[in-house]
Amino acid sequence: MQVFSTFEYSSYIELAISELERKGIKKEEIFIVPLNNRMEDRRIFDSLHRADGVSLIDLGMALATAFSVIGASIGFKLSWGPIYWGLISAFIGFILGLGIKLFMFKVIKKNQRLLRGKHSEVILIVDCRTVDAEMVEQTLWKNLALGVSKVRSDKL
Structure with a gap:
């Protein structure tokens, strides 16, 4: 089973990872992906096909x-x-x-x-057994995850 979660970039990610490792999840089963920040400024004027809900007029x-x-x-x-x-x-x-x-x-x-100072989020993916999924989910919620989702995989 895979457990996906998102975090704001903070020390809580490190705390969650170390707690998962203490509870028996191997380092090879934890995958972290930081998201990139937007480099260009947002456009002010809307086009016919894209609108952001902000009106200037x-x-x-x-x-x-x-x-x-x-x-x-x-x-x-x-x-x-x-x-x-x-x-x-x-x-x-x-x-x-x-x-x-x-x-x-x-x-x-x-x-x-x-x-x-809104920073981009970090995606944390934990590959674990089905019996450990609830423990992993509770650990992530306890360490201030923004969202958590479980996906069942056939190989485990």
């Missing part, structure tokens, strides 16, 4: 609506009239909202991601 549309109402109201007193001033102020509100969202995602969210 929502604040721009809200500010465009608010600015157009105010601009149209003030436009009754100005020389170009309410329609032109409503469209001009809607455009200004949209650009302002888009600029605020871009600033938030490029500067503030990037700093939060760097401060949080």
Whole structure:
């Protein structure tokens, strides 16, 4: 039986491995795979086939609506009239909202991601007998595994 688990990169992996070795699992039956971190920055603009669920235009549309109402109201007193001033102020509100969202995602969210220090996970695979699978699973959970799964193999 194979037991798969994921860990954050920390000393708990070493503790789990040493505890498994003390309980009779050989070094040759333990396999560790560190995952690589993303090197390039995430794209901000979505394409037709890929979207990440983050909208850049929502604040721009809200500010465009608010600015157009105010601009149209003030436009009754100005020389170009309410329609032109409503469209001009809607455009200004949209650009302002888009600029605020871009600033938030490029500067503030990037700093939060760097401060949080989220590291890639490590995958730990343990090849063991079926009778030892429950003990291995409990050991991994006790050492703060993020997830654990058992896969039955035919050879054992």
